[in-house]
Amino acid sequence: MGYTGGYGFSASAGGRGSSRFRNFGIIALLSGNLLSLALGLTYLLVDATGGWWNMYGLLLLLTLLGNLHLTMGRGVHKTWEYGYLALHALGLTAVPILNTLASAAVRDYDSRSIGTMVIMLALFALGAWVAFLRLQDGTEEREERRRDRGYSPYSSRGGRSGGSRLGAVLKLLLTLWFLFNLLLGLYFSAILLGAVDAGLMETVLPEYALFFGLMFLGAAALLVKMYGHKSGFFISVFRGVIRVCGLLILVICALPLASAPKIVSEARDAYQQAFGKDPMTVEGDGFMRTAFSLPDYFYGAPNGDYRVKTDIVYYEGQESTGDAGLKLAFDAYMPPEDSNDLPGKGSVLIRIHGGGWTIGDKGAQNFAQMNKYFASRGYVVFDVQYGLSNAEKFVESAVVPPEVVGNYGIDDMVRHIGLFTVYLEEHAQEYGANPTSVFIAGGSAGGQLAAAAGLAPTTEDYANMLAPGITVKGIIPYYPANGLANEVGVDGGALGDPSVLVNADSPPALIYQGEKDSIVSSETAQAFARAYREAGNEQVALIEMPFGTHGSDMYFSSYYNEPFTYMAERFMNQYQ
Incomplete structure (x- = not known):
């Protein structure tokens, strides 16, 4: 049976060509992690914000998704891969909390969290290391073939432990916890789509939705990883359902982010119609340089x-x-x-x-x-x-x-x-x-x-x-x-x-x-x-936010608050 990777493609079915393609993907992911790490350090250390940095934000997001795809597979170095998945799940839970606390602290003069910086950069450093190890040593399936031929230098690593009753109980509890996370993710998705009345929970959902989507996808990846070595029809269906749920939650939770160009465009039109001036033409020192910065969403937005x-x-x-x-x-x-x-x-x-x-x-x-x-x-x-x-x-x-x-x-x-x-x-x-x-x-x-x-x-x-x-x-x-x-x-x-x-x-x-x-x-x-x-x-502009709810401006560096703040500072400058 061929190795089933992150989204169900067999690594052995395509022979040497498939292996070359897979290695090319891992090299690309290794490069993406290293580039994300280098650009992240530059972004944090150099005051060079601008619209083109959104290309880095897109790279950052794709790299995080690629790391999940890779680490949910059956690599030889399971400890490092589980370590990455744990850092992803816990880190991307902590990042929005740390950013919000730094933003809300009256005397935090930078409004960025050092903890957030460490977590994000660590994700790329660890992702690069895991990609390097996968490129070097391959998957458990390849290791099993090498072991069968009697010359595997990693024989002691690849064996499966018989497992204890305590281990079985722990696995069951983790399974239930990750399933609960996926159910919660589906519930959050229903709220975003307007199918469920969330009450006061709506105040913290849409502006943090992308973080939620990545967190719940991480829970799906951990479940797939935990049951990746098992074969059989039902377990394959289970893994497939978990993958689909994780991806569905991510797609829905990414809808507010995908609306950012629409938000900026409609805000620009509303502003210009009401106040007779194109806000995008107002530039200079002291003005926000771009209406939304995707790297800010992850790292937090600094203030002067x-x-x-x-x-x-x-x-x-x-x-x-x-x-x-x-x-x-x-x-x-x-x-x-x-x-x-x-x-x-x-x-x-x-x-x-x-x-x-x-x-x-x-x-x-x-x-x-x-x-x-x-x-x-x-x-x-x-x-x-x-x-x-x-x-x-x-x-x-x-x-x-x-x-x-x-x-x-x-x-x-x-x-x-x-x-x-x-x-x-x-x-x-x-x-x-x-x-x-x-x-x-x-x-x-x-x-x-x-x-x-x-x-x-x-x-x-x-x-x-x-x-x-x-x-x-x-x-x-x-x-x-x-x-x-x-x-x-x-x-x-x-x-x-x-x-x-x-x-x-x-x-x-x-x-x-x-x-x-x-x-x-x-x-x-x-x-x-x-x-x-x-x-x-006629001097009134109403800017309506797709998927936005009450309090959706709470996260300063979100796809809601940054575009509106961009307009607000130009509004104040125009009429002061």
Whole structure:
């Protein structure tokens, strides 16, 4: 019986020609690993990001897949091959976690994880070593033929152990665990395709989908490896089903990545139609050089230098205003010294966290790398707390600072943001901030509040909501939860639906929305954009993300967040 490799092709069926073809493939994979390792080191050490690096990202991805194909086969050096598969499974589980933690850490000034760098480079180094060993010593089948002829130098390696009861139990447990992983992968795939309502799980799925696909394919490879030496019809069918499931999960989980060119193209068109300028023509130092970088997805995206001050109190509540016991603070992210040449030029970005108006906080819970990134581009970024409602929490287990919780409705929360702008007007010089060039951004509940606060000054009834010296130049709501406060037990007040505030003088709006958001329907963002146009204001661009869900901007270097951030920084530069 010929050796059945990673996807079921017999290595002996084709004779010498097949062996030459297989060796050519292994040489190509060895070269791919070495080149991925060298380019990875270059990418991490040299500030040379650009669109052409996506070719390296594609090579990186193909090399990871090739390594799985090779190592699931019956090589002589099983320990090294199992070691690679274990590193793949555990490493690609750790990479998105480490990247997210580094991104969210307020004082991680690079926003890249050293652990991620080590894991990714180790995958290529170990992959190259396994490919070299396979090229040198071949497969178990070839070793068995050599052993039968009595001159194998690896006889002691190739024998199969009789196995113990403990070993059998361990194998059974591992089999069940990997089968569970595949079932989980099929469940995740169903969520991505919209066949299953995932609840809050949707917030962490589409932006990390490619990692999930590679992890579940790794589980399939380990199962195939564990049962690769067994023959028979049923075991062959089992291996075939496992391979098909693993590949199917990967293909579905790769759909968001495959949508990246569509995202960039449609975002460009929406931007140009709304704001009359091609964002792709805006280049220079301090601007993101490409709308999406596939290597960033794996290694994490760095940000430039910035300074930060945290936990600065701007308001302590008073009995007369109904805010007794309230204590609100902000974090300030500032550009590096001598930042006059950066695009931001001291313009202000106020960022407002989400959380259903009942949970959430500034800092790590508000995607801190966005603050760090824009500060490194010359903007002065304020990550601001506001009073939370004491209604039933959006997520009951969430921990919130008790000093920000009270009997607050939407009108109170917008008022709190207005109080921050009073502080900003008085202290702008301390932070190098320009209060006459302000942008307000936020996600979900924060997107609703950002829209309400940004639109209020252009209306007759709420013209004094913000400090008089503040000029809002634009709003950037992410999946804004307009008109939804009452549905979760929070008093929506007069400002609960910012759409009613839109008029011809409203500041320009750049809106992020996931097409498959089941928490805040895409219809909500579409209605907001329509309100602009119906008011005779064409300066609104709605960018909808294929397969995107609520919170799909969470991973900074994803195929969702990077293209939108690319547009957002050009939007702010255009209107500052």
